[in-house]
Amino acid sequence: MRKTFLKSFLLFTALIVSQISFSKEKEEKQGEEGHGKDLQTEIKEYILHHLQDSHDFSLFSYTQENGEHKYVGFPLPVILWDNGLKVFSSSKFHHGETLAEVDGNFYKLYHSKIYRTDAEGTITYDEEHHPTNVKPLDFSITKNVVMIIVTGLLMLWLFSSLARSYAKNNGIPTGVGRFFEPIVLYIRDDIARPNIGEKRYKKYMPFLLTIFFFIWFLNMFGMTPLGINVTGNIAITTALAILTFLITNFTGTKDYWMHQFNPLGNALPWYGKIPLYIILVPIELLGLIIKPFSLLIRLYANMQAGHIVIGSLIGLMFIFKSWLGSPLSFGLAFAIMLIEVLVALLQAYIFTMLSALYFGFASEEHDHGHDDEAELAHL
Amino acid sequence: MEIPVMVGAGLVVIGVGLGIGRIGGSAMEAIARQPEAYGKIQTAMLIVAALIEGIGFAALFAV
Amino acid sequence: MEKLLEEFSLGLFFWQTLLFLLLLWLLWKFAWKPILSAVNDREEGIKNALQAAEDAKKEMQNVTADSENLLKEARAEREKMLKEAREIKEKMITDAKEQAQVEGDKMLKQAQATIESEKKAAVAEIKEQVATLSVDIAEKVLKAELADKKKQLKVVEDMLGDVKLN
Numbered sequence: 001m002r003k004t005f006l007k008s009f010l011l012f013t014a015l016i017v018s019q020i021s022f023s024k025e026k027e028e029k030q031g032e033e034g035h036g037k038d039l040q041t042e043i044k045e046y047i048l049h050h051l052q053d054s055h056d057f058s059l060f061s062y063t064q065e066n067g068e069h070k071y072v073g074f075p076l077p078v079i080l081w082d083n084g085l086k087v088f089s090s091s092k093f094h095h096g097e098t099l100a101e102v103d104g105n106f107y108k109l110y111h112s113k114i115y116r117t118d119a120e121g122t123i124t125y126d127e128e129h130h131p132t133n134v135k136p137l138d139f140s141i142t143k144n145v146v147m148i149i150v151t152g153l154l155m156l157w158l159f160s161s162l163a164r165s166y167a168k169n170n171g172i173p174t175g176v177g178r179f180f181e182p183i184v185l186y187i188r189d190d191i192a193r194p195n196i197g198e199k200r201y202k203k204y205m206p207f208l209l210t211i212f213f214f215i216w217f218l219n220m221f222g223m224t225p226l227g228i229n230v231t232g233n234i235a236i237t238t239a240l241a242i243l244t245f246l247i248t249n250f251t252g253t254k255d256y257w258m259h260q261f262n263p264l265g266n267a268l269p270w271y272g273k274i275p276l277y278i279i280l281v282p283i284e285l286l287g288l289i290i291k292p293f294s295l296l297i298r299l300y301a302n303m304q305a306g307h308i309v310i311g312s313l314i315g316l317m318f319i320f321k322s323w324l325g326s327p328l329s330f331g332l333a334f335a336i337m338l339i340e341v342l343v344a345l346l347q348a349y350i351f352t353m354l355s356a357l358y359f360g361f362a363s364e365e366h367d368h369g370h371d372d373e374a375e376l377a378h379l
Numbered sequence: 380m381e382i383p384v385m386v387g388a389g390l391v392v393i394g395v396g397l398g399i400g401r402i403g404g405s406a407m408e409a410i411a412r413q414p415e416a417y418g419k420i421q422t423a424m425l426i427v428a429a430l431i432e433g434i435g436f437a438a439l440f441a442v
Numbered sequence: 443m444e445k446l447l448e449e450f451s452l453g454l455f456f457w458q459t460l461l462f463l464l465l466l467w468l469l470w471k472f473a474w475k476p477i478l479s480a481v482n483d484r485e486e487g488i489k490n491a492l493q494a495a496e497d498a499k500k501e502m503q504n505v506t507a508d509s510e511n512l513l514k515e516a517r518a519e520r521e522k523m524l525k526e527a528r529e530i531k532e533k534m535i536t537d538a539k540e541q542a543q544v545e546g547d548k549m550l551k552q553a554q555a556t557i558e559s560e561k562k563a564a565v566a567e568i569k570e571q572v573a574t575l576s577v578d579i580a581e582k583v584l585k586a587e588l589a590d591k592k593k594q595l596k597v598v599e600d601m602l603g604d605v606k607l608n
Binding site for chain 1: 449459465468473477480483484487
């Protein structure tokens with residue numbers, strides 16, 4: 001018990017220390033550059049950069065004696081659709097420092113987004129300082145895509161080996177499966193069963209399990225010093241929420257749709273319902289959209305906020321640069337990191353839980369005798 | 380971001396904070412009254428808190 | 443909102459959806475289905491085993507109850523038999539006693555009757571003898587007494603006087 005605690009403590013310390021060293025490299029690099037930018041702006045930019053997706057998998061970067069930046073990591077393929085498919089390595093961008101020339105077109109990496117430019121790489125702006133250059137459709141295998149694949153493979157390996165261990169070991173999990181089996185059972189018994197119902201929960205189980213472990217693992221990956229922020233990306237959470245939305249509505253029963261378009265049932269005659277329905281039906285329909293929207297925003301904002309807070313606290317160390325302030329912010333960063341581990345699990349749980357709840361609403365079949373009374377009582 | 384909008388977002392966050400605080404408080408009282416229903420109360424609390432939190436985020440990002 | 447839209451990357455969305463669906467399908471096929479069915483089987487097995495154990499326990503209880511009942515019955519039977527035997531014994535004893543009493547009484551009465559009749563006979567004999575003796579004696583006395591005439595008259599007179607008194 002003590003030994004495992006010590007181990008995990010060391011692991012956490014290592015994680016945080018590497019986060020610090022990660023940001024330190026960046027800070028030093030910028031410090032030497034010294035283009036009139038102060039440290040605060042640097043840290044802010046660094047954090048914002050960290051939150052974004054990137055076209056290469058850089059673990060960290062540092063500056064050599066001669067002022068040249070060295071990046072440790074590997075480039076990833078860029079796939080663009082710009083009047084034809086264009087595939088090239090992101091090393092052509094040299095981390096945004098140079099233009100990439102492909103088939104006579106020039107592309108520039110600007111704030112982690114690819115724009116088509118002329119040979120000089122000029123970017124034109126509108127009044128609100130948004131680039132007006134053509135943005136080709138970008139289907140690149142970015143850092144986040146790589147992490148999704150890694151997580152997917154990890155999950156496949158973990159859970160298929162768990163499944164195999166059942167077959168091999170006469171229904172008893174072995175190894176790491178002993179840790180994951182109770183979680184699988186928890187999702188089944190405490191999330192799916194009570195929220196969806198004993199009869200119908202089975203068909204939703206694969207989705208709930210996959211989404212729970214997917215979000216949880218990616219959240220935990222976000223805690224590592226690799227500087228990944230997959231679940232804190234709006235595109236990812238949107239994709240997940242849209243899947244929940246689609247499943248909810250495609251498995252919706254007649255009762256569910258009746259509830260959407262005829263929420264009062266037969267409690268009122270038709271002429272009484274008209275004035276109410278002018279307000280009620282749009283609200284119900286809006287609820288359909290708001291539910292997945294709040295799902296996607298919640299996950300995104302929580303992960304984003306966690307990363308910002310930890311990044312800021314680590315950045316504070318370099319702002320204070322004192323014996324009092326830096327350890328203090330280190331301690332704070334450590335505490336927040338621990339909370340984030342909890343949040344990583346909690347957000348996965350809430351996403352799964354709410355998805356299950358929505359599925360439960362959609363697949364519910366109530367008996368019609370009580371329906372009207374229940375609806376009236378509800379009003 | 381304009382200042383009125385930020386103030387509005389701040390107000391929403393205050394409201395959400397109060398709301399979640401109330402839920403948490405009520406859940407604590409409920410658990411104190413019925414410790415055997417701990418699991419059910421916690422689940423319900425998390426769901427409602429998550430729903431309110433969603434409103435807060437929506438307001439924040441609408442800014 | 444604007445910031446969110448700006449941040450939204452269609453490519454990432456595309457890959458996420460594609461990869462997630464692929465992952466879902468693969469996990470469904472290779473992980474969740476076998477895991478859930480295995481867990482289900484195991485739970486069914488445990489449930490069945492528990493049920494069987496419960497049944498066996500009930501059976502045991504029944505058997506125990508049965509044997510206990512038998513034992514109780516046997517005990518009651520024995521008790522009853524003992525009681526009956528005791529009753530019979532007592533009855534026999536009382537019967538015998540009564541009979542003995544009756545018999546004894548009868549014998550006693552007979553004996554008494556015999557004694558009585560013997561006594562009567564004896565008394566009668568004695569009376570007879572006494573009568574004969576008395577007659578003899580009286581004869582002799584009278585012979586002696588009535589030898590004298592005067593004396594004879596006196597006796598007669600006395601006797602007659604006695605008779606009058608009676």
